[in-house]
Amino acid sequence: MRGAPGGPRVLLRRLREIMAEPLPAQARLDRITILIAANMVSEVCSLYVMRADGTLELYATEGLNREAVHLTTMRAGEGLVGLIAANADPLALSDAQTHPAFSYRPETGEESYHGFLGVPVLRAGNTLGVLVVQNKTHRVYTEEEVEALQTTSMILAELIASGELQSLGEPGTETAARRPLQIRGAALVDGLGLGYVVLHEPRIVVRNIIAADSDAEILRLDAAIEEVRLSIDAMLERGDIAHGGEHRDVLETFRMFAHDQGWLRRMREAVRTGITAEAAVERVQSDSRARLMRSTDPFLRERLHDLDELANRLLHRLVGVDLVATRENLPENAIIVARMMGPAALLDYDRSRLRGLVLEEGGQTSHIAIVARALNIPVVSEVENAASLVEAGDAVIVDGGAGEIHVRPPPDIEAAYAEKARLRARRQAQYRLLRDKPAVTRDGVEIALQLNAGLLVDLPHLEETGARGIGLFRTELQFMIAERMPSAKDQQALYASVFEGAGGLPVTFRSLDIGGDKLLPYMPRVEEENPALGWRAIRIALDRPALLRTQARALLKAAAGRHLRIMFPMVATTAEFLQAKRFVEGELAFLTAHGSAVPAEISLGAMVEVPSLLFEIDEIAAAADFLSVGSNDLMQFLFAVDRGNKLVADRFDPLSLPSMRALRLVAGRATAVGCPVTVCGELAGRPLDAMALIGLGFRSLSMSAAAIGPVKAMILALDGARLADLVETELRGLDGGGDNLRPILSDFAARHGIPV
Ligand code: PEP
Ligand code: MG
DSSP states (O other): TOOOOTTHHHHHHHHHHHHHOOHHHHHHHHHHHHHHHHHHSSEEEEEEBTTTTEEEEEEEEESOOOGTTOOOOTTTTHHHHHHHHHOOOOOEESSGGGGGOOOOOOOGGGOOOEEEEEEEEEEEEEEEEEEEESSOOOOOHHHHHHHHHHHHHHHHHHHHTTTTTTTTTSSTTTTTOOOOEEOOOEEEOOEEEEEEEEESSSOOOOOOOOOOOOHHHHHHHHHHHHHHHHHHHHHHHSSSGTOHHHHHHHHHHHHHHTTTTHHHHHHHHHHHBBBOOOHHHHHHHHHHHHHHHHHHHHHHHHHHHHHHHHHHHHHHHHHOOOTHHHHTOOOOSSEEEEEEEHHHHHSOOOGGGGGEESSSSOOOSSSSHHHHHHOOOEEEEEOTHHHHHHHHTOOEEHHHHHEEESSSHHHHHHOOOOOOOOHHHHHHHHHHHHHTSOOTTTOOOOOOEEEOOSSSGGHHHHHHHHHEEEEEEETHHHHHHHSOOOOOHHHHHHHHHHHHTTTTSEEEEEEOBBBTOOOOOOOOOOOOSSSGGOOTHHHHHHHHHHHHHHHHHHHHTTTTEEEEEEEEESSHHHHHHHHHHHHHHHHHHHHHHHOOOSSSSSEEEEEESSGGGGGGHHHHHHHSSSSEEEEHHHHHHHHHHTTTTTTTTSSSSBBHHHHHHHHHHHHHHHTTTTEEEEEEEEGGGGGHHHHHHHTTTTEEHHHEEHHHHHHHHHHHHHHHHHHHHHHHHHHHHOOOSOOBBHHHHHHHHTTOOOOO
């Protein structure tokens, strides 16, 4: 390589030595720039560090005026340095001064230099600064020299990210690498969490950068690539995914990338500059990230995850770090940050130390959301690049209600959130005081408050909240988080544990509500135009009775000697209910004939969540032992709004005339024929909406654990008779032209001091 005394390998070794010396930060930087300038045979070497506001500040220079250090700044996009930062691409020019972006700074004394080579200082694809060398001559920098400077910049990236330079900048400024960030994502699970970042399946930080023997490193790299390729092939050949589907697509993409010649060539070239195989993987990946992150093509941006995952697999092989190490020794106040995560992985962490979860991917109905909700862990998802923007140990706040996170929060933000968290805790403590108070209105109307549950981790909430039982046990949750279909024996054991955990309180099991958005990973996927209206819930049960029969038998056995309550989801006609009932009766007859112990009592109910049932309400109330209104689906089908579609989800109010009339019909007719009725959708857990339900005549509500306290507080302050009068009058008086009970009920609550 031209004019590089000792070449890049010597430079890297010398840099390592300087990094290890006990020097003040500025002295270290000055030594580094002198060394790079000498090694690159350049008169100038300067380091610009990106500040939190995006400007680039000159932090050190050899060759330019030293007085300009910490004074000269460039805005992003300004000058050649700003251009390199904005594009995250190296720039080599034989005459910098003729470049249109050249910006002359008299204080630096730059006018006499022509040859210019600048590279971005990147870490995980984020630009932390710019490293520049300059020559008086019209020097043409070779590709190898560009490579060498890029490799050198990796070491500077490590230095900047370590926070060591933080104190050097102009007072009041912060480096971009450590700046506070406020990032919006999607609100997935409500709650506030303050703590410190723990990276789930952490990106491996390469510390061993300099290679002793490049040929040996190439061999290591090739061997690791071969191993990764073979493992992908093995996964593809495994029977369980060979039939196609999403897993296969992902793996096929992996395989394509793993065989990409350009990617391999870039990594080999990087090794030849004198770095280790793992440092080469990291460097090439950081460059690809920087490029893909700036791409506006959504397809290309999507590929970023695949490439990241592949690079991580390679790093694993090379560095041999165990990914799950942090699980057992999770620090206190941990906030897990992950690209994505399966539900089983979350259950592996020690709940008592977990304060929150931040995800790059994961929707409302994702399995991770279900489990996090059960564990009461605040979650913000859809936080782009979350795992790359934070470092392990960073302070972070998760605001699950607002769908926002604060990384490295400034003291005022941290104090505000700490206060908010204290207030929440105080409120929770007040709700806990209500635990043993019966939920009775001021005029003596008793409301049965029950819990919605679905996992064993939900059961302790019964004790904590003082709920009267489990009004909705979503049996499909256990199926959704399992690796394979739970056997009859597994199911029986699970249901027995539920009875055990409920300690004699009633539990209403809902038969499998799968299909639609609730897919079982191990069941073949059926392509449907409209899955919400498709083959799901009781429809699958009636078409594939083996599923329902197995579940019913497991429930009947687990409930031996107890009261078993089962309800069927998505019932559209009374005939469907009766058919499902016959299957359960068939299983009961079978067990009895074989001398098995059976439940002391059995109640079979129907969920009212398909509007057709409103027009058969008398028949279903007569046929079923109880009814339960699934308001989530009922509203979805009543108003024809997809419950998961943000564009329309808030378009109609459940407290408006059509839904209030529908709900009044159910409450009225069920009560008239003496059929017990509960509301178990989200509506029942929101205090004002729950108040409306009580006003319509509902006396039993089932909700999430977190909702019990607020709803009970509302009930204790309520005058039931006055509310019923108001609702009746208003419903009669509403003109149907868009009228809504919400403002009227809010006003009622405000006037009577009812907390809603
Ligand atoms: C509902 O639809 O309101 C309900 C309780 O069931 P799920 O939310 O599980 O569909
Ligand atoms: Mg439903």
